[in-house]
Amino acid sequence: MMERHSTLREQRRAETQRTIQAHAVRLFTERGYDATAINDVADAAGVSPMTVYRHFPTKEDLVLVDQHRQLIAERIAASSPAQPLVRRIGRALIEAAATLTSGRRTPDLATSEQFLLDRLRLMISTPALRAKHLDNYYALQQAIVDALGDDTTEPDAAFHAHAAASACLATMHTALVRWAEDDGKTDLSTLIAAALAAAFGDDDLTPGADG
Incomplete structure (x- = not known):
């Protein structure tokens, strides 16, 4: 049971990470990398800035991970x-x-x-x-x-x-x-x-x- 919950958590984490990165790349492309803030990415993805940083410690990671x-x-x-x-x-x-x-x-x-x-x-x-x-x-x-x-x-x-x-x-x-x-x-x-x-x-x- 614990293994199944762990797998579900990993799946949800991966899904959240993909969603954040997809919105980040879209915004960077539309507005420019330097002109887009982490808060903009968080708003677009529907998460908090802290969640963004938890998945992507740096702004560069939003593109490179x-x-x-x-x-x-x-x-x-x-x-x-x-x-x-x-x-x-x-x-x-x-x-x-x-x-x-x-x-x-x-x-x-x-x-x-x-x-x-x-x-x-x-x-x-x-x-x-x-x-x-x-x-x-x-x-x-x-x-x-x-x-x-x-x-x-x-x-x-x-x-x-x-x-x-x-x-x-x-x-x-x-x-x-x-x-x-x-x-x-x-x-x-x-x-x-x-x-x-x-x-x-x-x-x-x-x-x-x-x-």
Whole structure:
């Protein structure tokens, strides 16, 4: 019984967090990041400013907090260690993008494609967010290396994993910028696959393809 209540609490917490973030990104897009206060976000979401801060300790977090890191790490952990590092990481990035954009027509603002596009544009164009956005990439890189598991216990293996993760993430960033510039007209997972193929010469980086 306690476990069920705990699960319900986590679900409600996640729902509240998504609602707050969806309204924050909408307001930042409409009014400008600097011109929007935390109180404005709280009013739009129908919660108190304290609730906003409980879920998002800083204003930057309202844009940058996401679950992408866990999703990508899970994909990598489930992949075969027999595959090359770049392929394991690349496929995880492509599959995560496909999952994240699968709800492009959903009525849920926090999972819609427009939300993802607006959030990405804010990260790219807002000076106050760019530095912390880079910190998020470093955290994602470490999550990828950790997800590779025992393959990274030796110093040389860890170095190779960090290098592969860094290269894949830089390539993905190029695809994300193109996706934002193209207003989401091209499928994001397809763009990431094309960017990875161009960078690494691997035309087999497709979700579900055999290693």
